[in-house]
Amino acid sequence: MNTPAALAAPSPAPVRGDAKPTVLRTEGLSIRFGGLTALNDVNFEVKRDEIRAIIGPNGAGKSTLFNCLTGVLRPTSGRILFNGENISGLPPNRISQKGIARSYQITNILPNATTLENVRIAAQSRRHGWNMMRHHRNFGDIMGKAEAVLASVGLLSKASELAANLSHGEQRNLEIGIALATEPQLLCLDEPTAGMSAAETHDTMQLVRRISKDLTILIVEHDMKVVMELAHRITVLHYGAILAEGTPADIQQNPKVLEVYLKT
Numbered sequence: 001m002n003t004p005a006a007l008a009a010p011s012p013a014p015v016r017g018d019a020k021p022t023v024l025r026t027e028g029l030s031i032r033f034g035g036l037t038a039l040n041d042v043n044f045e046v047k048r049d050e051i052r053a054i055i056g057p058n059g060a061g062k063s064t065l066f067n068c069l070t071g072v073l074r075p076t077s078g079r080i081l082f083n084g085e086n087i088s089g090l091p092p093n094r095i096s097q098k099g100i101a102r103s104y105q106i107t108n109i110l111p112n113a114t115t116l117e118n119v120r121i122a123a124q125s126r127r128h129g130w131n132m133m134r135h136h137r138n139f140g141d142i143m144g145k146a147e148a149v150l151a152s153v154g155l156l157s158k159a160s161e162l163a164a165n166l167s168h169g170e171q172r173n174l175e176i177g178i179a180l181a182t183e184p185q186l187l188c189l190d191e192p193t194a195g196m197s198a199a200e201t202h203d204t205m206q207l208v209r210r211i212s213k214d215l216t217i218l219i220v221e222h223d224m225k226v227v228m229e230l231a232h233r234i235t236v237l238h239y240g241a242i243l244a245e246g247t248p249a250d251i252q253q254n255p256k257v258l259e260v261y262l263k264t
Contacts, residue, residue: 020047023186023216024069029078031064038064040240041078046186051208051217053231055224055251057260061240062220066188069218070102071095082186096125101184103175103192111164115155115174118163120146122181146181153177153207169200173207180211187211189219193226205230228252236260 025045031038039061046052054062067073069080071092080088087095110118123145150156153173158166163174172192179187192208193201201223208217208230221227227234228248236244236257244254251257 020049022046023048023050023083024218025081026069027079027081029065029068029080030076031068031073032076038240039068039075042237042240042242044235044242044245046216046218048216049212050232051212051219051230053227053234054218054220054237055222055227055234056237056243059239060237062237063190064240065237066102066190066218066220069095070100070188096182096184099183099185100188101179101182101186102188102190103172103179104190109163109171109174109178111162113163114159115161115163115166116146116150116159118174119149119177119181122178123149125182149177149181152180152211154203167200169196169203172196172200173204176204176207176211184215186216186218189217189221191220191222193221193223201226 022045026042029042030040042061042065054065056062064073068075071087071090071094074089078088079086082095082098082100085098087098087100090098110121113121120142124142147156147159150159153176155166155170155174155177158170163171166174172194176187176189176192189208193204196204205226208219211217219227219230221230231248233245233247234251235242236251236254238260243260244251244257246254
């Protein structure tokens with residue numbers, strides 16, 4: 001976690017209007033593992049077309065929140081509402097079908113498949129499911145969709161390259177492409193710039209800005225420069241509860257947030 005000095009450096013992203021409808025809302029969301037409370041009565045909402053960052057010290061509950069939202073973990077109590085529908089406790093495949101996709105903190109690709117195949121499989125799962133009786137090339141829309149996604153993440157020239165041979169930054173962006181191929185309304189990005197060089201980080205920030213024109217994005221990120229430049233609003237978690245929320249400017253000046261970061 002970066003120091004408080006990093007919180008104050010970049011210019012914050014512009015805030016989008018509050019008139020947008022709410023895409024995601026949690027109500028009293030809690031999850032307990034035995035005697036440990038990993039999330040404690042989390043209430044927050046994300047507007048359509050917003051880039052919302054989730055930050056906090058290690059162990060604050062960021063990954064647990066993502067896992068609840070995407071069906072990896074079932075909440076102990078509370079509700080998750082997506083476009084007004086209660087999706088609490090649905091399995092990951094059902095949540096994906098509803099329109100929520102995610103990337104992972106550790107790269108999650110098929111290394112021995114081509115870049116195009118990685119995206120094509122995701123696109124087919126969204127549009128046609130699995131059909132063992134028909135070859136995927138019989139679905140013309142799938143190949144077109146896969147190639148369009150690769151173009152959007154800057155990897156069309158690497159379509160025939162094995163995913164294992166891509167650079168680390170390209171693999172991370174391929175994972176974003178895999179998520180985009182499922183045609184989500186909400187994209188959850190877990191540490192998208194982890195392990196990247198400064199140039200790769202810059203390119204990924206540009207990618208996130210481009211795709212956010214048509215998407216709502218929820219991002220967990222430790223790099224405060226990335227957070228402050230990309231996010232419209234920021235939610236700070238601490239010990240599984242919301243410590244603060246606001247614009248980047250609000251968070252930069254919040255004494256509670258600065259105190260928490262000083263201790264890390």
